[in-house]
Amino acid sequence: MSKKDYSILVVDDEEAFRYMLSSLLTGDGYTADTAGDGVSAINAVQTKPFHVVLCDVKMPKVDGIEVLKFIKQNFPAIEVIMLTGSASIPIAVECMKVGAYDYITKPTTSDDLLSTIERALERRQLLIDNIVMKSELTRLAGPNDMVGESEAFRKVLDIARKVAPTESTVLIQGPSGTGKELIASYIFQNSDRRDLPFVTLNCASIPDTLIESELFGYEKGAFTDARSTKQGIVEIANNGTLFLDEIGDISPIVQPKILRFIQSGEFRRVGGNTVLRADCRILSATNKNLKEEVKEGRFREDLLYRLNVITIDIPPLKARKSDVPLLVASFLTSRMKTKVKKTISPKAMEVLMQYDWPGNIRELENVIERAAILCHNNTIEPHDLSLATSPLMLPTGGSSDNKIGTAMALKEIERMHIEGVLRSFRGNKTESAKVLGISLKTLYTKIQQYQIKLS
Ligand SMILES: Nc1ncnc2c1ncn2[C@@H]1O[C@H](COP(=O)(O)OP(=O)(O)OP(=O)(O)O)[C@@H](O)[C@H]1O
Ligand SMILES: [Mg+2]
Incomplete structure (x- = not known):
C-alpha cells in the first residue's frame, strides 16, 4: 500500500500552518486535505474517507476537542492526532481520554510528526480488522423493556409479535427516536433465530464507498487497502x-446489490468472482418516507417492495401521549441507577403531557434523565424540565409574529427551532442534539446547511 492511498485531513484555523503541514505531508507522499474550522472538518470527514486527522485544539466556535469527540463517536476508525500551541497537561489528558491517538505540541519537527502518523496508521489497521467482528453482535442482547399501552402502540407490538417468529422481511418506519431499533431487537429476540447472530449495519454512518465491502467483504488485493480477504457482514450474519x-x-x-442479495441470497465479495451464498433474515428501519424517496428517484421501487413485505409504522409520541406517564415511570425506576427513587409532581407531568415531543421517546428519556439529576427533594417540578421551546408550541392565533400555519417553509421552522435550542443550551451541541432527538452528526450537517451562526 503506497502512501498516496492514505488520506490525511489537516484542521487548523491558521492558514499558514495548514499550508505548511499539508505540503509536508504531500511532500512525504501522503494525500492531504485541509479544513479551516471545526464545522468544515466535521463535514469533511462525513463526505470523504480519511485515515488520519491532524487537528488543532484551539479554534474559534467549534474547537478541536469537539471535532475529536465527533470523529470518535461516528468514525472510530479514523485516528486523530491533536496539535496545540502550548503544552498543557489537562488538555493533553482530555484529548487522550476522548480517544486521540496522540498529542503533539507545536512547533514540532517533521520527523516527529511523520513517525507519529506512521504509528497511528499501523494501529488503525489493527482496529479495522476487529471492527466488524465486534460490531454490534452483542449490543442489542440486553433485556427488552418496551413500554406503552396506548392503542397505537399496542397495534405496533401486535404486528411485531405476529411477525417475529416468521421469516418475513420487515420494514420499520417512524420518526427519529420512536423506538425503531428497539422494535427490531424485539423481533429478533422473539424469533426462531434468537440464538444466532444479530448484526446491525447502520447505513447512514458508513461512507458509500465502504458499504459494499462492509456488507459483502472483499478479496485480497481488491483495492490497495485489502491486504487479506475479509468476510462481509452478511457472512457473519449467516443463518x-x-x-x-x-x-x-x-x-x-449499492441498492441493486442488496436487492440481488435479498432475492437470491447470493453475493460476491468486492474483487471476487465466486458467487457466495448466505441466509439472513432481513429487518430494516428508516425515518424517511421511502415511497417519497422512490418518487424522487433516490430509492429503487423494486428494493422497497422486497423490504416492506411487512411494514411496521411507529407513530410519533405526540400521537400517543397516554404512553407518556408510563414511559416516565419506567425511566425513573428501571433505567435510572439513582440511589434514591425520584418522583414527578402532577404539575410537571402536566407540562410533559402538553409538550409535542419532536424528538419523541429519546427526547423524553433525556429530559427525564436531566430532571432527575437536577431536581430538589427527589421530586421533579416543572422548572426542572428543560424542554426545547419549540416554535410549534407557541399558542395558536393571537400574536402577530406567530408564524405557525402561515406559508412559512417547513425548513425555516426547522432552522428557527434548531437555533432556539442551541441558544438555550448556550451552544452545547451534544445537549442540543439530544433534546432535538437527532444525532450529533445530523446537527452538524444542519448547522452547515442553514448557515447557523454559533457564538
Ligand atoms: N416503547 C418504548 N419503551 C421504552 N423505551 C423506549 C421505547 N421506544 C423507544 N425507547 C427508548 O427511546 C430511545 C430511542 O429509541 P431507538 O433508538 O430505538 O429509536 P429510533 O427510532 O431507532 O431512533 P433514530 O431514528 O433516531 O435512530 C432508546 O433509548 C429507547 O430505549
Ligand atoms: Mg435508530
Missing part, C-alpha cells in the same frame, strides 16, 4: 438476522 438501519440513506450504487 441469523441482518438489521439494515437507516436503509433510506443507502446509496443508489
Whole structure:
C-alpha cells in the first residue's frame, strides 16, 4: 500500500500552518486535505474517507476537542492526532481520554510528526480488522423493556409479535427516536433465530464507498487497502438476522446489490468472482418516507417492495401521549441507577403531557434523565424540565409574529427551532442534539446547511 492511498485531513484555523503541514505531508507522499474550522472538518470527514486527522485544539466556535469527540463517536476508525500551541497537561489528558491517538505540541519537527502518523496508521489497521467482528453482535442482547399501552402502540407490538417468529422481511418506519431499533431487537429476540447472530449495519454512518465491502467483504488485493480477504457482514450474519438501519440513506450504487442479495441470497465479495451464498433474515428501519424517496428517484421501487413485505409504522409520541406517564415511570425506576427513587409532581407531568415531543421517546428519556439529576427533594417540578421551546408550541392565533400555519417553509421552522435550542443550551451541541432527538452528526450537517451562526 503506497502512501498516496492514505488520506490525511489537516484542521487548523491558521492558514499558514495548514499550508505548511499539508505540503509536508504531500511532500512525504501522503494525500492531504485541509479544513479551516471545526464545522468544515466535521463535514469533511462525513463526505470523504480519511485515515488520519491532524487537528488543532484551539479554534474559534467549534474547537478541536469537539471535532475529536465527533470523529470518535461516528468514525472510530479514523485516528486523530491533536496539535496545540502550548503544552498543557489537562488538555493533553482530555484529548487522550476522548480517544486521540496522540498529542503533539507545536512547533514540532517533521520527523516527529511523520513517525507519529506512521504509528497511528499501523494501529488503525489493527482496529479495522476487529471492527466488524465486534460490531454490534452483542449490543442489542440486553433485556427488552418496551413500554406503552396506548392503542397505537399496542397495534405496533401486535404486528411485531405476529411477525417475529416468521421469516418475513420487515420494514420499520417512524420518526427519529420512536423506538425503531428497539422494535427490531424485539423481533429478533422473539424469533426462531434468537440464538444466532444479530448484526446491525447502520447505513447512514458508513461512507458509500465502504458499504459494499462492509456488507459483502472483499478479496485480497481488491483495492490497495485489502491486504487479506475479509468476510462481509452478511457472512457473519449467516443463518441469523441482518438489521439494515437507516436503509433510506443507502446509496443508489449499492441498492441493486442488496436487492440481488435479498432475492437470491447470493453475493460476491468486492474483487471476487465466486458467487457466495448466505441466509439472513432481513429487518430494516428508516425515518424517511421511502415511497417519497422512490418518487424522487433516490430509492429503487423494486428494493422497497422486497423490504416492506411487512411494514411496521411507529407513530410519533405526540400521537400517543397516554404512553407518556408510563414511559416516565419506567425511566425513573428501571433505567435510572439513582440511589434514591425520584418522583414527578402532577404539575410537571402536566407540562410533559402538553409538550409535542419532536424528538419523541429519546427526547423524553433525556429530559427525564436531566430532571432527575437536577431536581430538589427527589421530586421533579416543572422548572426542572428543560424542554426545547419549540416554535410549534407557541399558542395558536393571537400574536402577530406567530408564524405557525402561515406559508412559512417547513425548513425555516426547522432552522428557527434548531437555533432556539442551541441558544438555550448556550451552544452545547451534544445537549442540543439530544433534546432535538437527532444525532450529533445530523446537527452538524444542519448547522452547515442553514448557515447557523454559533457564538
Ligand atoms: N416503547 C418504548 N419503551 C421504552 N423505551 C423506549 C421505547 N421506544 C423507544 N425507547 C427508548 O427511546 C430511545 C430511542 O429509541 P431507538 O433508538 O430505538 O429509536 P429510533 O427510532 O431507532 O431512533 P433514530 O431514528 O433516531 O435512530 C432508546 O433509548 C429507547 O430505549
Ligand atoms: Mg435508530
